[in-house]
Amino acid sequence: MAKMTMGLFSGSLDRLTAAGVVLGGAAADDMDVDLFVLLQGARAFKKEIAEDPDQLRLSENDHLREEFLESLDRLNVSPWLEFFRQAKELTNVTVHICGLAGKIWGGEKLEDFVDIADDICGIGEYLTSAEEADIHLFI
Amino acid sequence: MDSEELRGMEVDELVDARGTACPGPLLAAKKSLGKIDSGQTMEILSSDEGTKRDVPKWAKKKGHEYLGTVEESGYFRIFIRKK
Numbered sequence: 001m002a003k004m005t006m007g008l009f010s011g012s013l014d015r016l017t018a019a020g021v022v023l024g025g026a027a028a029d030d031m032d033v034d035l036f037v038l039l040q041g042a043r044a045f046k047k048e049i050a051e052d053p054d055q056l057r058l059s060e061n062d063h064l065r066e067e068f069l070e071s072l073d074r075l076n077v078s079p080w081l082e083f084f085r086q087a088k089e090l091t092n093v094t095v096h097i098c099g100l101a102g103k104i105w106g107g108e109k110l111e112d113f114v115d116i117a118d119d120i121c122g123i124g125e126y127l128t129s130a131e132e133a134d135i136h137l138f139i
Numbered sequence: 140m141d142s143e144e145l146r147g148m149e150v151d152e153l154v155d156a157r158g159t160a161c162p163g164p165l166l167a168a169k170k171s172l173g174k175i176d177s178g179q180t181m182e183i184l185s186s187d188e189g190t191k192r193d194v195p196k197w198a199k200k201k202g203h204e205y206l207g208t209v210e211e212s213g214y215f216r217i218f219i220r221k222k
Contacts, residue, residue: 021161021162024161024162025162027166
């Protein structure tokens with residue numbers, strides 16, 4: 001079974017959505033996925049922020065944010081977190097939150113993050129995972 | 140199989156994923172595949188253009204038999220047989 005490691009640096013709505021679609025594809029393919037949530041990503045994964053799109057911007061063309069959200073709605077595209085939840089239900093996805101990034105945004109414990117987060121980790125684990133993966137993406 | 144044969148086929152499982160965006164139809168296909176036995180057939184309805192290529196590629200990669208696609212007005216009917 002193929003293994004994918006994803007470094008999710010971004011906490012922007014558009015990149016989180018793209019990452020979610022990629023995870024969906026990986027889930028359809030039964031890949032094992034190690035997801036490492038890094039700096040801005042860790043902020044987006046905080047409990048009080050994850051489900052509130054008003055807290056997140058677009059990485060590019062943020063002036064088109066409303067149009068982007070309306071289009072997602074019209075096209076029946078799930079909110080980004082739903083992609084992550086669904087992928088986790090369908091395949092083996094482990095969500096690691098970078099400990100330093102968590103602290104930067106005031107998240108010390110696993111409970112400070114959304115329920116799909118599995119553990120708080122360090123950089124060594126990310127690199128070891130990437131070294132062993134068939135696919136490594138950094139978003 | 141040609142379009143006429145596919146249109147006349149009685150499938151074991153029908154998955155209507157019309158109106159869902161990528162990767163919705165692919166995930167719906169994967170979920171529904173668990174409901175049928177080896178050798179049984181499944182038809183996936185999708186209005187997503189990308190799925191027309193995605194589902195056959197996915198099915199072949201997983202070892203299932205891709206039987207063909209019929210294009211209707213505004214959607215596709217994709218047929219596969221579970222390995």
